[in-house]
């Protein structure tokens with residue numbers, strides 16, 4: 183829910199932490215961006231590192247085709263392959279409490295669990311968001327369950343660029359760091375991470 187400057191987005195893109203989905207324009211034979219998301223390093227309010235899944239956004243006309251979910255699966259999988267889970271360190275998502283658009287995607291498709299609410303410092307909140315009577319922008323706080331990585335591995339095993347949602351299916355291009363050369367290794371590693379989290 184926090185606002186990211188274009189500099190921050192550029193930095194995330196340079197680091198490979200910003201994932202975008204592209205579609206082809208048949209007329210101009212060119213590609214254009216239809217969705218994005220990132221996983222970036224953040225800090226718990228009381229101190230200590232955490233990771234944030236955010237910036238999830240899909241162009242209006244491409245919503246409901248599974249692109250948001252696919253971006254999430256790929257960004258989170260990629261994140262954990264590069265930054266294996268550390269004890270006490272969580273991956274969170276933070277959503278304005280009145281924004282119901284990502285609920286289903288976060289909870290059903292991506293394995294997040296709502297763990298409470300959080301009110302970010304006002305300087306990081308984008309202007310125009312609805313505030314409560316105290317002038318605060320309250321967000322629902324979600325936490326990712328590592329065990330979901332096993333389901334992500336199953337999805338990745340058959341993923342060929344085609345995504346599907348309640349409106350039908352389409353093919354999209356996603357820039358994947360880990361996927362090109364190391365698909366089998368990545369899938370195996372994700373299953374191992376899920377297994378380890380369940381084993382305790």
Ligand SMILES: CC(C)(COP(=O)(O)OP(=O)(O)OC[C@H]1O[C@@H](n2cnc3c(N)ncnc32)[C@H](O)[C@@H]1OP(=O)(O)O)[C@@H](O)C(=O)NCCC(=O)NCCS
Pocket residue numbers: 183236237238239240241244245246247248249250251252276277278281283284285286287290291346347348
């Ligand atoms: C939230 C957002 C990114 C979702 O993107 P999307 O590409 O439409 O998401 P998906 O198609 O993957 O999933 C959307 C829905 O289809 C469902 N779905 C996904 N795959 C499906 C399938 N194979 N069959 C049936 N339904 C499916 C999802 O569960 C979800 O259900 P909902 O309609 O009840 O929400 C998009 O609505 C958006 O950009 N919103 C504005 C920005 C925003 O609010 N971002 C969140 C800020 S934290």
